[in-house]
Amino acid sequence: MSEPPAPSAPPQDFIRAIVEEDNRTGKHGGRVATRFPPEPNGYLHIGHAKSICLNFGIARQYGGTCNLRFDDTNPTKEDVEYVDAIQEDIRWLGFDWADRLYYASDYFERLYELAEQLVREGNAYVCDLTADEVREHRGTLTEPGKESPYRRRSAEESLDLLRRMRAGEFPDGSRTLRAKIDMASPNLNMRDPVIYRILHAEHHRTGDAWCLYPMYDYAHPLSDMIEGITHSICTLEFEDHRPFYDWVLDALRTPCHPQQIEFARLNLNYTVMSKRKLLELVREGVVSGWDDPRMPTICGLRRRGYTPEAIRDFCDRIGVAKRDSTVDIALLEHCLREDLNRRARRAMAVLRPLRLVIESYPENLVEDIEVPNNPEDPAAGIRRVPFSRTLWIERDDFRETPPPKYWRLFPGNEVRLRSAYLVTCTGVVRDPGTGEVVEVRAAHDPATRGGNAPDGRRVKSTIHWVSAAHAVEAEARLYEHLFAAEDPDAASEGGDWKSSIHPGSLEILRGCKVEHLLAGARPGDRFQFERLGYFCADPDGRPGAPVFNRTATLKDSWAKIEKKQRG
Ligand code: ATP
Numbered sequence: 001m002s003e004p005p006a007p008s009a010p011p012q013d014f015i016r017a018i019v020e021e022d023n024r025t026g027k028h029g030g031r032v033a034t035r036f037p038p039e040p041n042g043y044l045h046i047g048h049a050k051s052i053c054l055n056f057g058i059a060r061q062y063g064g065t066c067n068l069r070f071d072d073t074n075p076t077k078e079d080v081e082y083v084d085a086i087q088e089d090i091r092w093l094g095f096d097w098a099d100r101l102y103y104a105s106d107y108f109e110r111l112y113e114l115a116e117q118l119v120r121e122g123n124a125y126v127c128d129l130t131a132d133e134v135r136e137h138r139g140t141l142t143e144p145g146k147e148s149p150y151r152r153r154s155a156e157e158s159l160d161l162l163r164r165m166r167a168g169e170f171p172d173g174s175r176t177l178r179a180k181i182d183m184a185s186p187n188l189n190m191r192d193p194v195i196y197r198i199l200h201a202e203h204h205r206t207g208d209a210w211c212l213y214p215m216y217d218y219a220h221p222l223s224d225m226i227e228g229i230t231h232s233i234c235t236l237e238f239e240d241h242r243p244f245y246d247w248v249l250d251a252l253r254t255p256c257h258p259q260q261i262e263f264a265r266l267n268l269n270y271t272v273m274s275k276r277k278l279l280e281l282v283r284e285g286v287v288s289g290w291d292d293p294r295m296p297t298i299c300g301l302r303r304r305g306y307t308p309e310a311i312r313d314f315c316d317r318i319g320v321a322k323r324d325s326t327v328d329i330a331l332l333e334h335c336l337r338e339d340l341n342r343r344a345r346r347a348m349a350v351l352r353p354l355r356l357v358i359e360s361y362p363e364n365l366v367e368d369i370e371v372p373n374n375p376e377d378p379a380a381g382i383r384r385v386p387f388s389r390t391l392w393i394e395r396d397d398f399r400e401t402p403p404p405k406y407w408r409l410f411p412g413n414e415v416r417l418r419s420a421y422l423v424t425c426t427g428v429v430r431d432p433g434t435g436e437v438v439e440v441r442a443a444h445d446p447a448t449r450g451g452n453a454p455d456g457r458r459v460k461s462t463i464h465w466v467s468a469a470h471a472v473e474a475e476a477r478l479y480e481h482l483f484a485a486e487d488p489d490a491a492s493e494g495g496d497w498k499s500s501i502h503p504g505s506l507e508i509l510r511g512c513k514v515e516h517l518l519a520g521a522r523p524g525d526r527f528q529f530e531r532l533g534y535f536c537a538d539p540d541g542r543p544g545a546p547v548f549n550r551t552a553t554l555k556d557s558w559a560k561i562e563k564k565q566r567g
């Protein structure tokens with residue numbers, strides 16, 4: 001919880017400082033070329049959004065380019081479903097790779113040629129150790145590794161074996177191609193890392209053309225080099241891999257040598273972010289899919305009602321640091337509320353309805369009440385909402401016996417019906433069987449049309465309402481954090497990270513009564529339901545039977561945290 005929000009000034013960080021210095025010295029001829037390199041093995045999440053904003057943001061800021069490159073070197077976990085979804089999500093976030101969409105698999109032939117060059121020049125060898133043996137030979141942080149007995153194989157023999165590996169002569173796992181570096185290196189990544197493995201598997205793009213696949217650590221620097229990337233920005237866990245990144249490019253004397261720069265990944269509380277875990281939640285049906293509104297995925301946030309502007313603002317505010325930390329999800333919600341408060345149209349919706357009958361109001365009269373669409377934005381105009389004798393109000397806005405400081409409806413008390421009239425509670429109707437209050441009766445003051453008394457008398461509360469005859473039935477889905485624990489991994493203490501899943505994280509309310517204009521809400525339309533929170537129409541809704549996801553409540557816990565921090 002250590003990253004304070006910065007004002008929305010142009011972000012300045014250590015990576016942009018490097019880029020500016022490089023531009024000043026002409027290191028890359030003044031060029032700035034970045035890339036966003038997702039592996040198509042899952043949907044993008046809010047952590048990826050940080051990387052997207054950074055890579056595309058830097059390119060935009062310095063007049064450079066940012067490529068989208070699918071790092072598809074692992075055929076067994078990848079899928080075109082993910083390839084399509086990733087592109088949709090990046091576009092939705094507001095970024096564009098123009099015609100620079102690439103796949104690491106497009107470079108397989110070139111990567112293989114370079115591997116042959118490494119072998120010919122004595123920088124790589126074919127090793128016949130099994131994966132377990134390679135691991136045993138690797139040593140530990142305190143002990144040097146042991147050289148493979150195949151390390152001294154001649155270049156000719158390795159080259160011949162490599163070609164036969166490619167030709168499919170050997171089974172999976174029987175041989176690997178390894179870089180010849182230093183088995184005593186203090187950096188385990190430099191102890192003759194495997195750069196090719198045999199895998200007889202269908203690839204989603206290259207089909208069965210290959211049974212030999214490059215390792216990520218080998219493919220990545222070369223893909224960057226082929227694309228002429230200048231700044232290869234990645235997360236901190238790759239810091240120890242940087243020496244190998246540089247070794248590959250140096251060993252092959254490539255004409256272009258991108259600079260790898262690491263930054264701290266985004267961690268958020270009350271959620272998990274690894275794609276493996278998110279996939280598990282989907283597969284086990286803990287959530288309804290990758291786009292379940294409780295997921296930290298981009299498509300989940302979108303379905304929940306998040307705006308791209310709010311997510312970009314969040315990414316600007318958390319900044320880019322070199323040390324890992326966890327960001328409070330309240331900050332993300334704060335960015336969302338700020339944006340929606342400015343832009344979301346107001347509407348009246350009653351989630352837990354209770355009937356209110358205005359006994360003094362004529363039976364068949366319907367008046368159009370003018371209500372502002374957004375008090376924050378006069379340009380949003382006004383709308384007309386029908387008012388009649390029988391209304392729906394929130395069950396919680398009435399108490400027969402009011403607790404202290406309760407100023408809403410109770411017998412004898414006067415309240416304002418938003419923009420309509422002042423009404424005084426005159427009594428209740430009970431269910432004869434259960435004694436439960438099923439209807440509240442009231443009298444209105446006809447002189448208070450619009451909601452204000454000409455004699456200046458004041459009421460302490462304003463409640464919202466929907467005319468019963470005009471109301472549209474809707475479903476509302478209310479969400480809480482998917483995990484009850486702030487850090488689900490720590491909470492499980494070596495046990496199951498799913499142990500803190502919050503079973504009450506979704507509450508479905510049917511039979512909600514909403515303003516008639518909401519009947520035509522289209523999926524993705526966002527509203528502020530007066531006094532209740534921000535809601536977004538869900539694709540599960542049908543015309544006349546809308547479904548709304550609660551995007552966020554109105555209460556802003558981050559604003560409170562901020563205030564406390566300021567003293
Ligand atoms: P995960 O750990 O969730 O599986 P990953 O790093 O394997 O993610 P990639 O598809 O390889 O996922 O990620 C694409 C890019 O996004 C990489 O450059 C990676 O560093 C970056 N990235 C992934 N997760 C985060 C995060 N939490 N914060 C910032 N950047 C991230």
Ligand code: MG
Binds near residue numbers: 039
């Ligand atoms: Mg990765």
